[in-house]
Amino acid sequence: MSEQGIGIALLIGSFIGLMLIRVPIAFALGMSSVITAVYLDLPLLLIGQRMVNGLFSFTFLAVPFFILVGNIMTEGGISDRLVKFADVLVGRFRGGLAQGNVVASTFFGGISGSSVADVASIGSFLIPAMVRRGYPPEYSVAVTVTSSVQGVLIPPSQNMIYFALAAGGLPISKLFIAGYVPGLMLSGSLLFLCWLMAVRHNHPKGDTYSFRDGIAVLAKASIGLFTIVIIIGGILGGIFTATESAAVAVVYALFVTFFIYRSMDRAKVRRIMTGTLETLAMVVAIIMTSSAFGFLLSFLQVPAALADYILSLSSNPIAILLMINLLLLVLGMLMDMGVLILILTPILLPIAIKIGVDPIQFCIIMILNLGIGVCTPPVGVSLMVGCGIGNVSIERTIKSLLPFYLVMVVVLMLVTFFPVLSLGLVQLLN
Secondary structure: OOHHHHHHHHHHHHHHHHHHOOOOHHHHHHHHHHHHHHHOOOOHHHHHHHHHHOOOOOHHHHHHHHHHHHHHHHHOOHHHHHHHHHHHHHOOOEOHHHHHHHHHHHHHHHHHOOHHHHHHHHHHHHHHHHHHOOOOHHHHHHHHHHHOOHHHHOOOOHHHHHHHHHOOOOOHHHHHHHOHHHHHHHHHHHHHHHHHHHHHHOOOEOOOOOHHHHHHHHHHHHHHHHHHHHHHHHHHOOOOOHHHHHHHHHHHHHHHHHHHOOOOOHHHHHHHHHHHHHHHHHHHHHHHHHHHHHHHHHHOOHHHHHHHHHHHHOOOHHHHHHHHHHHHHHHHOOOOHHHHHHHHHHHHHHHHHHOOOOHHHHHHHHHHHHHHHOOOOOOOHHHHHHHHHHOOOHHHHHHHHHHHHHHHHHHHHHHHHOOHHHHHHHHHHO
């Protein structure tokens, strides 16, 4: 075997081996990179430089701000008001609480940008509420977990920022805009499925609100929803960059929770800052080590070799896209979403471009694929959080998840083969 072949086997094999013995993923990426660099006789200083360079991006500064906004929303009670507003909109229909769960995830995803944050905050009171109303626990978890995937599609999405970094600096504003139509398509599809399930299983109707009560709930929720206007309106209007809009959103969310809702205190601020720093430390470690790992993949010419191999299997763009989708779906079940975006984007994006797929469209394809992975065993983090809240096993939940998986895969295929769904709004607004 050539030195290049041994290097590839060592890099990928040591990474997989470390993962199998449950070494934290950031350490697994870093250790496999160092082992391979030593074998290839590369200066370890070069690996250190690559790790540090992974953070040298103004775009990356948006990530901690968006994490902080999501934590403020959860602790400050803004998410509670969004759920109440969703209940006003659809709660009166049969299966209304399940549909309200989907609508609330649509609103919350448009602020937090995180599937796990969605499940942890909204699920913490909607899953028990659904169970009390007579919904099966596993169905309640399935609705909450799958609807949270909108959080990675509807802006702002932290994962779109990771893709922009890994792709070499795509405009964040265009990626954000591209996520709206697929995100709302997913929302509409899940709403329709919840309605069908409600009719079939005779799920209960929710509460009915008077016009006055509905307006009062809307007035309270609209203050929190204005965070979306700040983020997206500021970017589209050319007032802010993505990073600046995230910083302004943090200030606004703090103002709302401290002075309007009056729901914030010192203990909550301490929890918010601690939780944000813990999450950010993990994100920084993963970005640094994945930068070094990605450099070695490029040095060993893995992207070019994989591209040649896939293109040798078929010259049909449809077949190639199906293979890429299958690869992403399988890997999404096994590894963390952010890590996969950082590692796979430099490998798969050139293949997608070669068969005529726009990088912005490919971003949506990849994120929706891996979004399905976060609610799929064995490593689906959102699924684990949801099952923990609902006190139900993953095995029991899988059966309820099957129709939701089907809906998400259908939306994925539409996004894959109809570029206008991702690019239409981008082209319209630019």
